[in-house]
Amino acid sequence: MNKNKLFSFTATLLLGISSTFAQQPVDYVNPIIGTNGMGHTFPGSCTPFGLIQLSPDTDTIPHNVNGAYQKNAYEYCAGYQYRDKTIVGFSHTHLSGTGHSDLGDILLMPAVGELKLNPGRAENPDEGYRSRFNHATEKAAPGYYEVMLDDYGIKAQLTATQRVGVHKYTFPKDKNSHLVLDLAHGIYNYDGKVLWANLRVENDTLLTGYRITNGWARTNYTYFAISLSQPIKDYGYKDKAKVLYNGFWRRFKLEKNFPEITGRKIVAYFNFDTEQQPELVVKVALSAVSTEGAIKNLRAEAEGQSFEQLAEAARKSWNDELDHYEIEGTQDQKAMFYTSLYHTMINPSVYMDVDGSYRGLDHNIHQAKDFTNYTIFSLWDTYRAQHPFLNLIKPDRNADMVESMIKHQQQSVHGMLPVWSHMGNENWCMSGYHAVSVLSDAITKGVFTNTDEALAAMVSTSTVPYYEGVADYMKLGYIPLDKSGTAASSTLEYAYDDWTIYQTALKAGNKEVAENYRKRALNYRNIYDTTIGFARPRYSDGTFKKDFDVLQTYGEGFIEGNSWNFSFHVPHDVFGMMD
């Protein structure tokens, strides 16, 4: 490997990285890229494909208010907008680059002075616990993030392991320092998203708990264990939702120093005396299984190691993953290359405990045998490039992703591979059943070898009659427009997907399945209108749709193995949020 090590670093400095001598791949990465507007990336800390994405959230725009969609929420898919002036806090899970959102689980915010238990609003930060910040104090690198919280004079540093988010807060010398743990915070939040939250103060340096949310991930279980480098002085919480039944828990003064806290909208606080010891290191391990699992993750990955050791390990893990290329170009081109490469290794993410336990699609706890379970499969976006790319550069990881998808299929009551899945949930976003393409690609390239298991999953997935027009598609050879708003695009997507099943069946030597899917793969012809030379939607009676005024054209695609373009014709609401 021959890497040119001599560059000037003006460009990266301008981009916000403060490295003094960028000579390794990791130094070219700038996590700030994509954080303004609709890039939907986050600047915070994570490790390659890790469960944790620990990052600042800069506002609290809800997804909906009483069911009415708030369109500004879309800008906060990854929790952070570069133009914002305040940081609400640091939460542990973020989607990267997606066109819809969720997560923002387990938000921590350090503070000093008057205790505030609501985040406040951007236009008046002083009314809440959020703080102003300035990009001049912000440093973002793979596995490391730093910022000054100006309202409090607190320096915040973040790093991560696969399953542990690590915070180092340097407080001013003050007897009145706080750590706020907002279990009601979330990305794409709404009133009622948190179904239930639970928090236990196990001792003065260990917290455990969990929350269950109903968001884009329909039922999302997030367990945590939080270790603190300094003992808590005292603590308490506020529950912002009226709990109609407290039973005999009313015997206790629950709000103050009572170690078992439960409710729908819990905001807890922990007070510290930072006069003698201004530094507080907080290690937050997550698990989708249990608090016991979170503690195991914490012990395995972060116990006994300093913030600095863990930050260096995170940086090294990124460099190891990035350091496989010989590239030449300008500083900006290298920043672009390595940052893009970095962005291919955030999601999908590991979704299991260190002992191999994970929560399946059936909400039961499963044991991953001989593979690593992954989640966050945005397949309509990733089947064309991301997974084929991983097949080439990270074949072992992609093989495990394929196995994770097959397990999803086996746990699905629909018998379907993921369409768009995250955190042990199918969210049904976008169209097609493109996981079959990912499986086929991995099998064809020899990356995944259990062809029979994969083929069974693919056949099952492509024959679920109530899935978006499949019954009609199987009967008529196309999806009729009078039955579906995505009639043409889904027909083309299915035909392509079926071609990949055909290829897999050939590989498996299963002639019957191969012949069936060879025919299905030709279904694209059924909506090809020879009069215009394009595919277009067709009705049940066989006629083509003639007017397009109510439809919008969103993009172009390319049918592999054929040499003509087609248009996607889809009604706007398919891309829209909930109405």
Added chain:
Amino acid sequence: MNKNKLFSFTATLLLGISSTFAQQPVDYVNPIIGTNGMGHTFPGSCTPFGLIQLSPDTDTIPHNVNGAYQKNAYEYCAGYQYRDKTIVGFSHTHLSGTGHSDLGDILLMPAVGELKLNPGRAENPDEGYRSRFNHATEKAAPGYYEVMLDDYGIKAQLTATQRVGVHKYTFPKDKNSHLVLDLAHGIYNYDGKVLWANLRVENDTLLTGYRITNGWARTNYTYFAISLSQPIKDYGYKDKAKVLYNGFWRRFKLEKNFPEITGRKIVAYFNFDTEQQPELVVKVALSAVSTEGAIKNLRAEAEGQSFEQLAEAARKSWNDELDHYEIEGTQDQKAMFYTSLYHTMINPSVYMDVDGSYRGLDHNIHQAKDFTNYTIFSLWDTYRAQHPFLNLIKPDRNADMVESMIKHQQQSVHGMLPVWSHMGNENWCMSGYHAVSVLSDAITKGVFTNTDEALAAMVSTSTVPYYEGVADYMKLGYIPLDKSGTAASSTLEYAYDDWTIYQTALKAGNKEVAENYRKRALNYRNIYDTTIGFARPRYSDGTFKKDFDVLQTYGEGFIEGNSWNFSFHVPHDVFGMMD
């Protein structure tokens, strides 16, 4: 054992049992006893100490409406009132004989004709799925219940295994027969009690799912697996709560024949054609662990066995448990004896799957090694008689109950043995820490042998400073009335409990602990007012309370080892429900 087998059965027949020849202990038991007024027993089917108590619920009085307590709910602690004219359905969990309530999980109701998805009201049964019934058609025996649902002409028969409720419905010949599964139903229900419910139609004869409730059991996880003897014709559900976020699930027609159902107030229905086959056997397995656990329980206990075989096994299991006594007396006296004996063997109840997995107080899943995990410990009620009795007649079960309590203590963030616990939750009802008395009794009688482990749990339990006056009790030797409304009674209860810890420490040979608790046991003297010859509440300044006009006297107790009576003086709200 010499049992007199010749009796006339007039009395039991009058009591509602239809046995033709009662010659075994089980035949004397009449589960109807205690079902009217405030007896708080249920007439339905269970096995000795089983997880399942499958029984008709005769109304739907909520515990509270917008937080306002509904006092009539108290009559429905066990779900059934003998005077009622309608049956709402058959639910699978019931407390027996308690003075507060919860549960009523997983309600099934068969119906014919127009589909109704609300229970309706007692005053107008036709508006809902509930049915009129007549006691003349009702048969109740240990492990067996039968009734005619008059509105539908459906004969309902119930039996149970330890973890499976078994229903046999004989429908009229009708193409329009239904089974309603109301996941919003509950005893001591209220708007919001069900935090989340999930239902999967795995295939046309198997359903799985769960619900999480926030009731007296603060966070109660109830998983189920339901097998059906006939295939479902079609099915659907209604969600009575507005779900503000459905994401892309809106792509599907979720309400009809969609096999994955989720929400807060789910009422599902399953349609059957009973023209050819009028009988439907429904086996409902429960688990607190997972749907996988429920399926394991179903397979282990009920698969491949007919309703009649299971009913006979349930009857036999009761007879085996009851058949240890030589008694003489009238028919009524024997009914009273065996029914009372029966009532001692419903709660506590087994709370683990057939593979030993159970949900602990920390909400994590634990594995019971060499013991059976039990729940429902109403200790203020049961430490005096129930557990000492079990020590004599069922020592192995009581030893496991003691082990279950110690596990609870080890899983408790408070380090406390149960006060009043059920379904993996502490509900904090009533006073004292009387589990220590149960442990001490079992140790003293040689039933439980891990004395050191028990003693550690007892000491931990009795030294939690924020538990009802304990800090003051340890400092002053009594709980001052200005700090607690149960100052005198709790002081006396603690002093007695401490005497049992003293006895245990003696047994363990731990002189230091023994001496400490010997002194604590004498604390009863600190509130003994020599001027009246009774214990009475005392203030922090040492003076006794002189007037009792604002207090009510609820009962009398007896300090073991001392020969004088005392009065419990407690403010009404301790016994009251939520206000």
